Amino acid sequence: MTTTQQQLTPLTLTQLSLHQFTIDLAKPLPVGKQRIEQRSGLVLTATAIQGDNEYQVSVEISPLSGTDNAKQSITGFSQESLEQVQQQLTAALPSLLRQPADALLDFETSLPSASFGLSLLHAKLNGKLDGHSIAPRSVPLIYRAADEPLSAISERVSALACNVHSVKVKVAQDSLEDEIKLIHQILAIRPDLKLRLDANRGFSLEQAIEFAACLPITSIEYIEEPCQNPDDNQAFYQAVEMPWALDESLNSSDYQFEMQTGLTALIIKPMLLGSIEKLQQLIETATEHGVRCILSSSLEASLGIEALSRLATIITPDEIPGIDTLSAFSQDLLASSGKSLCLQLDDLSLITCVKYT
Known part of the structure; x- marks a missing residue:
């Protein structure tokens, strides 16, 4: 043939x-x-x-x-x-x-x-x-486990490689006082870092404003889903001018992209959104409005993470994906990490x- x-x-x-x-x-x-x-x-x-x-x-x-x-x-x-x-x-x-x-x-x-x-x-x-390259391109994930001392976070931050310039930090997990202290502690160890904060809709509007007002905004890339009510996100931005991103909001079956004041990024979890074609259409629309699109894991095993790494290289080549979750897995799945x-x-x-x- x-x-x-x-x-x-x-x-x-x-x-x-x-x-x-x-x-x-x-x-x-x-x-x-x-x-x-x-x-x-x-x-x-x-x-x-x-x-x-x-x-x-x-x-x-x-x-x-x-x-x-x-x-x-x-x-x-x-x-x-x-x-x-x-x-x-x-x-x-x-x-x-x-x-x-x-x-x-x-x-x-x-x-x-x-x-x-x-x-x-x-x-x-x-x-x-x-x-397509699957060279490690990932933003390290920093979060505080239950009853974990802040010193343990300090050790993980100190151990970050010098070529790491961004980290993702889970917030809205503890008291405002402890979380503000956590952010300042991270930046005291690595003042060069830019932080991607992830609140998972964990703050009321008042809490989100109080939290953000105590942080050096120049060190914050954005905060994901800062408010329990997503309709409050623009009011949050008007109060503190901290850029914000959407994550959970994209999971709604009726979600349609709409440009909003302060919106700077979409955190796209393919496993939660649908086909590659649907992802590409969303990315194209958001990019036209100057909004960054960042692929992120839904806590997949290694087979899924390898695919996300390759896919990110193709459809979001200028962004580092959020796929730093494999360290928690006890085993790999088909694709070795x-x-x-x-x-x-x-x-x-x-x-x-x-x-x-």
């Missing part, structure tokens, strides 16, 4: 499998004001042929939902449950078998994590993520496998 003939031959799906994984965390990770000690999700694997060539790729699909370490429902992130995604994909896979890979993009779903996963699977099968144990497909629970023979 000539090269031209092969290019005209569609990439055809010959096998699809769905596995489930659960990974314990070595330390709790913050999800807003909640904490999780375990991360579960799905791995969707596709085999496709084109002429004499066979390709196999896997993607992670892990909505940020379920329960926290206190057995309370996680709120403010994914609207769909892992069970809903599993059921929909299990029902859909037989209909995708023997179809061109483009059918992955045509499948209609209202579940953002499934939509993102299918579009990512399509991109991987077509080599669209190949050849250097941990002693990397789970493979045979280590996971098989949900379904359909294939054409």
Whole structure:
């Protein structure tokens, strides 16, 4: 078969499998004001042929939902449950078998994590993520664990590499007094740092203003979702002129970009938003208004983080993504980040496998 003939031959799906994984965390990770000690999700694997060539790729699909370490429902992130995604994909896979890979993009779903996963699977099968650097590009995440002394934060900040110039700091977790002290302590150790603060809608308007008024604004890149009521964000900016960013607001099914006073960045979590095409449209619109777009993890395992790193290089090449969450994972998933144990497909629970023979 000539090269031209092969290019005209569609990439055809010959096998699809769905596995489930659960990974314990070595330390709790913050999800807003909640904490999780375990991360579960799905791995969707596709085999496709084109002429004499066979390709196999896997993607992670892990909505940020379920329960926290206190057995309370996680709120403010994914609207769909892992069970809903599993059921929909299990029902859909037989209909995708023997179809061109483009059918992955045509499948209609209202579940953002499934939509993102299918579009990512399509991109991987077509080599669209190949050849893009996955050199470590990440903004370190700083947060205070429960009952952790401030001295422990100081040690982590002191250990940051000299070429780190931005860090993300979780706020609206403790008392205003302690958090103001935390920010000043970080800057006392590394006055060159620029801080990305993440409040996860944890402050009232009055608290957000009081907090920001005590900080050196020139050291703050922005604060994510400063107010419990997002309608207060502009009033917050008018009071203290601290740039702010949207994160959770993007997760609403009816969200439409609207330029607002003080809005400087969108924190985009692909697993919570949907297909790559939808992400690109949002980024294009926001960029036209001078708003930065930064890809961020939804606490994916290493398979998902590797894909986010590659994707960020392609669609937000001028921004460093927020994907510094793997240190909390006890194991890697298919893609090694250097941990002693990397789970493979045979280590996971098989949900379904359909294939054409």
